Structures are given as structure tokens and as C-alpha cells.
Amino acid sequence: MNQISWTNRSFRTLLKSSIAHKDLFTGKALHALYLKSAVHPSTYLSNHFILLYSKCRRLSLACAAFNLTAYPNVFSFNTLIAALAKEARVSDAHALFDRIPEPDIVSYNTLIFAYADRGDTAPALSLFDEARRSNLAVDGFTLSAAITACSRSIGLIRLLHCFAVSSGLGAYTSVNNSLLTYYSKNGFLPEAKQVFNEMDDGLRDEVSWNSMIVAYGQHREGAKAISLFEEMLKRDVYVDMYTLASVLTALTCLGDLSGGRQFHAKFLKNGHNRNCHVCSGLIDLYSKCGGGVLNCRKLFEENHEPDAILWNTMISGYSQNEEFSEEAIHSFLEMQRAGHRPDDCSFVCVISACSNLSSPSQGKQIHALVIKSDIPSNRVSVNNSLIAMYSKCGNLLDARRVFDRMPEHNTVSLNSMIGGYAQHGRGDDSLLLFQQMLESHLTPSSITFISVLSACAHTGRVLEGKKCFEMMSRLEIEPEAEHYSCMIDLLGRAGNLDEAEKLIETMPFSPGSIGWAALLGACRNHGNMDAAINAAHHFLELVPLNATPYVILSNIYATAGRWQDMAAVRRLMRDRGVRKKPGCSWIEVDRRTHVFVADDASHTMIKEIHEYLEVVLEKIKGAGYVPDLRWALMKEGGDIGLRDIEMRLGHHSEKLAVAFGLMSTREGEPILVLKNLRICGDCHNAFKFISLVTKREITVRDTHRFHCFNAGGCSCGGYW
Structure with a gap:
């Protein structure tokens, strides 16, 4: 050399x-x-x-x-x-x-695309205007980048469409493909079809056809997606593996498992199923549309030389089905043993699996592997998933550390951190970050507003929540069912039940089960029985096999001492074959997960746990704790003795998990317990006192949010 x-x-x-x-x-x-x-x-x-x-x-x-x-x-x-x-x-x-002394159009294009990838509309458009004022020859790539930057604003997309036509740049295939894609993503399928139909046959490329197929799928017009694919075949348009994957994407968007299986059968006849791109599309369809994770694994194993993309799809398929999260981690390790180096997508999927398991130890191991790998420490997607993982594992401190060390943030970064604060009841921090997001000219997304509205709901900030809801229309973000549910929850928790009911009446669509559930919970908390019964009946009409409305309605009757009505609800539940999900809590100690259910006797240390718990309960009674017998009465009815009631309260799954955590960890060490249902009201009260007498920080994550108990208080502030 x-x-x-x-x-x-x-x-x-x-x-x-x-x-x-x-x-x-x-x-x-x-x-x-x-x-x-x-x-x-x-x-x-x-x-x-x-x-x-x-x-x-x-x-x-x-x-x-x-x-x-x-x-x-x-x-x-x-x-x-x-x-x-x-x-x-x-x-x-x-x-x-x-x-640069004299930047050329490539300089502008590169930077505009960079801002477009981040969703930063304002700086991208500013550069676009600057390039035009500099008398540079703005080309199709420049305009495509500008359209991508405006991907969430239909008004700006239309303005750029007009500019494309008037400037002669409408002949560029890349410009039309961008218009087609973003019209469709914003819900304007007719405009997307018009762009596609007006393109000259000799200008349309495979991307144009593929984008239109996906657009039909996104708008639940699967027959048209398949028809367009067949037209491609008739016209002898080159069909590549990306085209086949686009058809599968359309079927996946539709949730069309039957159509996917038919398409799969065609692949089997011509051998395309062994292609990594097609196989990835099939696995994605089966994992998202209920085709069974085992079928996904069978597809994967039929491909004897899976590439990194196929490995990632398999890991993603596992991580999307929470009960297979451990298999996602196992496949991640298998991938490395097979000689493939994990990339951004690999880490994002496996970190998501750690989030599902709520395993802080495994999450930290993966984080360490990210640092050791050749993935740059500033890679946004990986850091965003780490923020979400640490937040879901109850570790806001490490989530914020990751966030603060990122040299650049995008909308997802802010959404993850805002959502983490909202789940932990830290509304001030959520709203502060939201304000910083607006000041830094990052455009909030639909998900941003769900997190912000949730933060307002869980901290009683009615005025701020209303302002944020109104802001959505100014930003051309159409409120969806989940946004309305957050508003119903916000108003209901604050006791504004009449206003919450009025919002339901004026909504442009049915509130759905989530909306009625929010109102039902609020009515229960504020003791409005008539409104609760009405909400419960609407909820039952939508989801007659869901146990939640039966349980809440039963509890409302029990609280009022209406035992016959409570018995009638439970009888209806039995007649319909509806079963309440058993309460289950778990805690990770020394990298091992310990699971508890109510009145559990299976744990090897259950005797010691009961003895320890008895001592702790006596201590907190001395500090002022009084068992809330209503939570046992709701479960058992009014015909059991007080001693039995109190004993059963003491054997709730979350109490057993907390007791085990306290006796199995070092003094002063915080503990995290997770529960598959909403935390019991008596347990919630007891944990305040336990945190006080043991001088420990106890965090419980239930299906709704995190409760951080410390020095006799809870982070939820009573809004739970």
C-alpha cells in the first residue's frame, strides 16, 4: 500500500x-x-x-x-x-x-430534506423561499422536500401544489409522488387520486403506483388497491418486491387477514414468499391482523437466509404482541448470533419489548448495548424509544437524562417525554415541555395533544385543557375519539359532569367505549349514580362482553348499599359469560420477576410475606390508616364478617407485591410494582402510610397511570 x-x-x-x-x-x-x-x-x-x-x-x-x-x-x-x-x-x-460562500441548490435541498425528516415546517419553508429569492434553479427535489416538510398541513400542501403547476415543476414525478402521498395521509383521497390520474403514463414510476396502492389501503378501499395492482400487471408496469410489499401494506391497513392469506397463496405458487421483502410484509400483516405469532415464526423459518430487515420484522411482530415480548428479546439475541449487527430498527423494536415487560434491568442492558454498538449516541429514533421505555418502567430520571443528552429533538422526542410526565402526574412538567415545543417551532402532532390533554385531566387543569383542545383547530389537527375522551375525562374528574355530558351530545361522532368509560369513572368518583347508570348502559351496549362496566356499576351499587342491584348486575354478568380479569401484580427483584394474585399462596415466601405485611399494617394503623372496607364489600357483598373483610383487603395482589419488595431490597431503595388492573382504593391509601413509616418511595403502575407514593403522599394528587 x-x-x-x-x-x-x-x-x-x-x-x-x-x-x-x-x-x-x-x-x-x-x-x-x-x-x-x-x-x-x-x-x-x-x-x-x-x-x-x-x-x-x-x-x-x-x-x-x-x-x-x-x-x-x-x-x-x-x-x-x-x-x-x-x-x-x-x-x-x-x-x-x-x-458556505455560495450555496448551490444541492445545499438547499439537503438541508430542507433534513428539516422535513424532523417535521420542522417553518425552517424548511424559510430555506425554500431563500433558495427562490437567490435566483437558484429550484428543482423537483427542492419542491418535494418542501411538500414533505408540510406533510401535516393540507393548506400548505395545496399552496405548494399550485406553485408546482404554475412553475412547471408539476411534471416532476417526485413532486407528484409527494403530493399523492401526503394528500392521502391527511385523509384527502380524492385529491391523491386526481394527482395520480393526471400523471402521464410515461411519467408514473413504480413509486407512484405503490403509493396509490398504499393510499387505497389507508382509506380502507382494499378492493381498489388490489384492482390497481392488477392494472399494473395488465399494463406490464414493472412489478418489484416493493410493489408486492405495498399490496400487503394496503391489506394490513385494512386488517384484511383473509385477503392477505389469498395473496400469500399466490406467493407460494410463484416462490415469492421466500423473498425477504415479501416475507417481511407477510409477517407484518399476520402480526398486526391476528394471524398468529406462530404463523409469523413459521414464515420466518421458511426463509433460510433472513436478512436484517426480516429479523427486524420478526422482532417487531413479537414486540407488538405483549405476551411474546420475551421472544422478541430472544430473537434479538438470535439475530446477533446469526451474524447481523443490530441497527436503529432492531434497537427500537427490542426496547419496545422491554417496555412491554416493564423490565428496568433488561432495558438498561439494551441501553448499554446501544452505547457499545456503532449506532451513534445521537440517533433520534433509538433515544425516543429509550425515553418511552424508561418512562414506562417508572424511571423518569433516566428518561429525562436521555432526553437532555440528545443534541436534537423531534416531535416524537417531545411527545415521549410529555407523555411520560403525564403518566406520572407531573402536569407542570408536561405543560412546560409543550410550551418549549411551541417556542422551538416544532409542530405538535395528534399524539402530542393526547398526552397534554391527559396531563391536564390527571392534574385538574381544566382551563389549560380547554385552551389546548381549541388550539388543535388552529393547527388544522382534527380531534379524534381519543382527544374527546381526554376532554370528557378532564371535565368529569373536575366534577363538571353536565359539561362532560353536553360535550358527548355535541361530538361529531359516537364517543365510543373509551368516552363512556371516562364518563362512567367520573360519575363513580363524584357519586352521581343516575349519570353513572346511564353511562354504564351505553358502555354495555357497545361492549357487552367487557367486564369493566359491570364491575364499576356493581361497585357503585355496593357503595350505596344497594345489594340486590349489585347482585342483579353480577347475575347478568354470569348469564352473559363475562368474567372479570383476576387482579395480578408483579415486581422485579434481582433481575427476576415475582408475580402475585389476590390471596396468593404459590410464592415460596408467602408465609414470610404475610407475616411481614401484618407487622407493616399494624404500624400504619398506628399512624392513622383505617382500612376502607368498601373495597372488600364491593367484591364480596354485605354478608361476610369484618375480620374476614379486613384480611382479604390485606391479601390484595398489590399489597403482597409491595410487601415482598420492601423485605427483599435494601433499606431506602425505591421499589416499582406493576398491576394489570386499576389500583384498589384501600391499597392506594395504605401505600401512602407505608411510604411514610418505611421512608421508602413506592411506585405502582396500574392500567391508567403511575402512582408514586412518598412521605405519605401520592403523585396523582387524588386525581386517579
Whole structure:
């Protein structure tokens, strides 16, 4: 290698080969030779070294190569800007862009696409206008990037569509494909169809056809998606594996398992099922549409040489079905043993599985692996999933650490952190981050408002919640059922039951089971029996086999001492074959999960747990705790003795899990318990006193939210 002069043609050929094959070892050797022997620096070669390091995802080396370039030209700047943008360092990319003496249209396109990927509309459009004012030849790529940046604003998309027609850029296939995609994603299928139909047959490419197929699927027009696919075949349009995957995506959007199976049968006849892209689409369809995880695994095993994409799809399929989360982690390890290095998608899926398991220890192990891997520490998608995982595992401190160490945030980052604070009852922090989001010109999404409205509901901020709900229309975000449910919950928890009922009456669609459940819970909390009964009956009409309305209605009657009505509800429940899900709580100690159910006798230490719990309960009684017998009466009726009632209260699954956690961990160490149902009211009260007498922080995550008990109080502030 040392005998090759950097001026030789063979040197340049080797360098180009290193770039093409991402051969970092050879490339670094060539760079060392160039630096050692170069008398007259070559901007051409320097640019290629920047490109090499960028393609090999070695950003620090790319930056160093740029800094060593004696006379950087526009290509030098553009290559490094693209590398910075790819690693989500958009602020650094923009700072470098500002240093270019005369940026060209490629410079603008690269930076506009970077902002578009983040969903940052304002800076992207500002750059678009600046490029036009600079008399640069704005091309189809520029306009496509601008349309992508405006992906959530139908008004701006229409303005850019008009500009495309008036400027002659409407002939660009990339522009039409972008318009087609984002009209569809915003719910404007007729406009998407018009764009597709107006495209010249010779201009339409495979992306156009594929995008239209997916658009039909998103709007639940599966027959048209399949028809369009058949038209492609008739017209001899090139059908690739991405087209087949698009059809599967359309069927997945529809939840059309039957259609997916028919399509699968066609693949079996021509052997396409062994293609990794098609197989990934099939696994995705089966995992999301109830085709069975075992069928997904069978499909996966039929492909004898799965690539990284197929592994990721299998891990994702497992992680989307919570009961298979452990298999997701196992497949992640299998993938590495098979010689595939995890990428962003791999880590996002396996971190999601750790979230499902609520396993802090496994989550931290995966986080450590992320740090050791070649995934850049600033990779946004991975960090976003880590924030969500730590929040779901009750560890807001580490979630915030990940958030604060990110050099760049996108809408999902803010959503994850806002949602984490909302779940933990920290409404002030949620609203503060939301305000920072608005000030930083990041556009809130539909999910953002669900988190913010939930934070307001769980902290009694009625005025702030109303303002946020009104803000949605100004941002052209159409409120969905979940947003209305949050508002019903917000008003109901605050005791504004009449206003909550009025909102239900004026909604543009049925509130659904979630909305009626929110009102039912609020009526129970505020003792409004008539309204509760009305809400329960609406709830039962929608989900007659769901145990929740029966249980809540039964509890309301029990609280009022109406035992005959309570018995009638339970009799109806039995007649319809509806069973209440048994309460179950679990806690992780020393990387092992311990599971408890009410009156559990299966744990090897159950005798010691009962004895420890008796001692603790006596202590908290001395501190003022009085057992709330209503929570046992609701379960058993009014015909059991007080001693039995109190004993059964003491054997609730969450009390057993907390007792085990306290006796199995170091003094002062916080504990986290998870429950599959809503926390019992008596347990909620007891844990306040237990946190006081033991000087421990006890966190319980139920199906609704986190309750952090500390020094005699709870983070929910009574809003639960």
C-alpha cells in the first residue's frame, strides 16, 4: 500500500471501491497514505474521504477530513451537511450551511430534506423561499422536500401544489409522488387520486403506483388497491418486491387477514414468499391482523437466509404482541448470533419489548448495548424509544437524562417525554415541555395533544385543557375519539359532569367505549349514580362482553348499599359469560420477576410475606390508616364478617407485591410494582402510610397511570 502514490489512477480506483463497498479499513489506509505524501492537497480526494467516512457512518472522521481539506468547495460542504443531517444533527448542519460562500441548490435541498425528516415546517419553508429569492434553479427535489416538510398541513400542501403547476415543476414525478402521498395521509383521497390520474403514463414510476396502492389501503378501499395492482400487471408496469410489499401494506391497513392469506397463496405458487421483502410484509400483516405469532415464526423459518430487515420484522411482530415480548428479546439475541449487527430498527423494536415487560434491568442492558454498538449516541429514533421505555418502567430520571443528552429533538422526542410526565402526574412538567415545543417551532402532532390533554385531566387543569383542545383547530389537527375522551375525562374528574355530558351530545361522532368509560369513572368518583347508570348502559351496549362496566356499576351499587342491584348486575354478568380479569401484580427483584394474585399462596415466601405485611399494617394503623372496607364489600357483598373483610383487603395482589419488595431490597431503595388492573382504593391509601413509616418511595403502575407514593403522599394528587 505504501508504494502506491496518491496521484496514481490505481489509488483513485481503490478509493472509489472503498466508498462503494463501505470498506473503512482500506479507506483509512488510503487516507493515511494521502496525508503522509501529499505536497499539493487535492480537494477532489478530500471530498471523497469525507464521502467515505459519511457512508461508513463515522461522522467524527468525516468532520476531521473536512477540517483537513485545504480548499473546501461546495461539494465538500454538501457532503458533510448530508452526513450531519443523516445523524439528526440538523443544527450543526445548518451552521455549516451558513459557512458556505455560495450555496448551490444541492445545499438547499439537503438541508430542507433534513428539516422535513424532523417535521420542522417553518425552517424548511424559510430555506425554500431563500433558495427562490437567490435566483437558484429550484428543482423537483427542492419542491418535494418542501411538500414533505408540510406533510401535516393540507393548506400548505395545496399552496405548494399550485406553485408546482404554475412553475412547471408539476411534471416532476417526485413532486407528484409527494403530493399523492401526503394528500392521502391527511385523509384527502380524492385529491391523491386526481394527482395520480393526471400523471402521464410515461411519467408514473413504480413509486407512484405503490403509493396509490398504499393510499387505497389507508382509506380502507382494499378492493381498489388490489384492482390497481392488477392494472399494473395488465399494463406490464414493472412489478418489484416493493410493489408486492405495498399490496400487503394496503391489506394490513385494512386488517384484511383473509385477503392477505389469498395473496400469500399466490406467493407460494410463484416462490415469492421466500423473498425477504415479501416475507417481511407477510409477517407484518399476520402480526398486526391476528394471524398468529406462530404463523409469523413459521414464515420466518421458511426463509433460510433472513436478512436484517426480516429479523427486524420478526422482532417487531413479537414486540407488538405483549405476551411474546420475551421472544422478541430472544430473537434479538438470535439475530446477533446469526451474524447481523443490530441497527436503529432492531434497537427500537427490542426496547419496545422491554417496555412491554416493564423490565428496568433488561432495558438498561439494551441501553448499554446501544452505547457499545456503532449506532451513534445521537440517533433520534433509538433515544425516543429509550425515553418511552424508561418512562414506562417508572424511571423518569433516566428518561429525562436521555432526553437532555440528545443534541436534537423531534416531535416524537417531545411527545415521549410529555407523555411520560403525564403518566406520572407531573402536569407542570408536561405543560412546560409543550410550551418549549411551541417556542422551538416544532409542530405538535395528534399524539402530542393526547398526552397534554391527559396531563391536564390527571392534574385538574381544566382551563389549560380547554385552551389546548381549541388550539388543535388552529393547527388544522382534527380531534379524534381519543382527544374527546381526554376532554370528557378532564371535565368529569373536575366534577363538571353536565359539561362532560353536553360535550358527548355535541361530538361529531359516537364517543365510543373509551368516552363512556371516562364518563362512567367520573360519575363513580363524584357519586352521581343516575349519570353513572346511564353511562354504564351505553358502555354495555357497545361492549357487552367487557367486564369493566359491570364491575364499576356493581361497585357503585355496593357503595350505596344497594345489594340486590349489585347482585342483579353480577347475575347478568354470569348469564352473559363475562368474567372479570383476576387482579395480578408483579415486581422485579434481582433481575427476576415475582408475580402475585389476590390471596396468593404459590410464592415460596408467602408465609414470610404475610407475616411481614401484618407487622407493616399494624404500624400504619398506628399512624392513622383505617382500612376502607368498601373495597372488600364491593367484591364480596354485605354478608361476610369484618375480620374476614379486613384480611382479604390485606391479601390484595398489590399489597403482597409491595410487601415482598420492601423485605427483599435494601433499606431506602425505591421499589416499582406493576398491576394489570386499576389500583384498589384501600391499597392506594395504605401505600401512602407505608411510604411514610418505611421512608421508602413506592411506585405502582396500574392500567391508567403511575402512582408514586412518598412521605405519605401520592403523585396523582387524588386525581386517579
